[in-house]
Amino acid sequence: MFNRLIIKELEKWAKRKDRKPLILRGVRQVGKTTIISQFAEQYENYIYLNLELAEEKRIFEEFTDIETLVQRVFFVKNISLSKKSSTLLFIDEIQEIPSAFNTLRYFYEKFPQIHIIAAGSLLESLFLKENSFPVGRVDYLVLRPVSFPEFLNAIGENTALEQLQKIPAADFVHEKLLRLFHTYAVIGGMPEAVRNYCENKDFVELQRIYEALIAAYLDDVEKYASTSSQTQTFRLVIKSCFFEAGKRIKFEGFGKSNYRSREIGEALRTIEKAMLIQLIYPLTSSVLPLLADHKKSPRLHVVDSGMLSHFVGIQKELISSGNLHEVYQGTLIEHLIGQEILATQFNVLSALHFWVREKSSSSAEVDYIFPYEGKLIPIEVKSGTQGKLKSLHLYMETAPHQMAVRFFAGKQSIQKVEIGERKYYYLLNLPYYLASQLEQYLKWFEKEIAIEK
Secondary structure, three states: OOOOOHHHHHHHHHHOOOOOOEEEEOOOOOOHHHHHHHHHHHOOEEEEEEOOOHHHHHHHHOOOOHHHHHHHHHHHOOOOOOOOOOEEEEEEOHHHOHHHHHHHHHHHHHOOOEEEEEOOOOHHHHOOOOOOOOOOOOEEEEOOOOOHHHHHHHOOOHHHHHHHOOOOOOHHHHHHHHHHHHHHHHHOOOHHHHHHHHHHOOOOOHHHHHHHHHHHHHHHHHHHOOOHHHHHHHHHHHHHHHHHOOOEOOOOOOOOOOOOHHHHHHHHHHHHHOOOEEEEOOEOOOOOOOOEOOOOOOEEEEOOHHHHHHHOOOHHHHHHOOOHHHOHHHHHHHHHHHHHHHHOOOOOOOOOOOEEEEOOOOEEEEOEEEEEOOEEEEEEEOOOOHHHOHHHHHHHHHOOOOEEEEEEOOOOEEEEEEEEOOEEEEEEEEEHHHHHHHHHHHHHHHHHHHHHO
16 A cells, blocks of 8 residues: 555665665554565565464474574475575564574574564563674664655555655645645554545544554553553653653653653653654754754654644644644644654664754754755744744854755745855755655755855
8 A cells, every 4th residue: 555665675675695684663553564564575485473473472482493493484384495485584573582583693694595574563672681682683674654755655646746756846736735745744654544544534533543552552561661650650651742742851740740850761761762752852063973962851752743633632723724833833843844854764773853052141943953965954844934043043153054944834945045244055945745855855955056156
């Protein structure tokens, strides 16, 4: 159903001469099993093991040596073990047998012809010191929620997708793409929500899906927590995250609770490992390296803006509003732009960034910072005129380049912005729906301003 961008990353992995077993990370129900099944169509043999099933779990529980393990896997699945046939082995819910993680190193060493991928709903619970981990012997990729281009593909808007990917986009596509992006903003990118909308075109039906997702995340808490007190803390934090998303937070008393900073910090970092949230600490410099200041308050992002809009109760407002920036004080659209920027990044270390300048006399904050060709490009998500971009002006006063970006509801354009005597920069104005195309537009932008100079 989805033309997922990560398929290309999986194909690159499969073609590598030094290919290692792959660990596919991502929050629960983001579509890991589905995407691997789709990718497996390229192989002659596909073996799927779910370690939540007793019979398949026993294969790894009774592990003695890698040769016997492989023979048993092929025997149970009634597939001939042949070096001539291409085989993809997918081990799902691998966290059910922590020792199975360690067998990945043996696959890498003894059976390099077998392409092996592992995933799990609670995979990150294995990132603990007491578990033997195949460091240096595995590769990683991250699967994120459905992006806007993938959403267009899912709902059959192929011509809209084609026009979206043309750089620069034609003026005549603006109204339709803005309207479709507005629909995407309501639904979000969780695959089950997108699939249900494609089938029913009913926003109300999505409520059940969001509730089921949060219930599943809450159920997972007990597997992360080591005490009943910790379970209660984790549950409160998960519920509160959606109400605090898009904002800078303090750990002490998070979610209007009585919990101390240490307890909340531990819970947030654990939930972050499960990829349900991301804590984004601010940059304070306009030049590389990307060194975040962990002494300052982080901004909180949740995995999906559709879930955010549901839990804070703004879906009806979103549906009826003509301007996404007028909804929820602009927090929802700022959050969604961040989600779109991150959607095309599959590296496990990929992250969002923002910039602050905090002084007693004044403070400034730029919504996002995007690394591009050795430059830290500032990005604002704002409506209105240049006069509302004071933080951006302050950032560009010290930036060693002249490129800045604004996402808004209008059409694309390039402006030359004066910020003082003999000091100026170029502002690339892009409509919201082009956030997923940011890197391609920066390449185009760079060429355009080079011509003007």
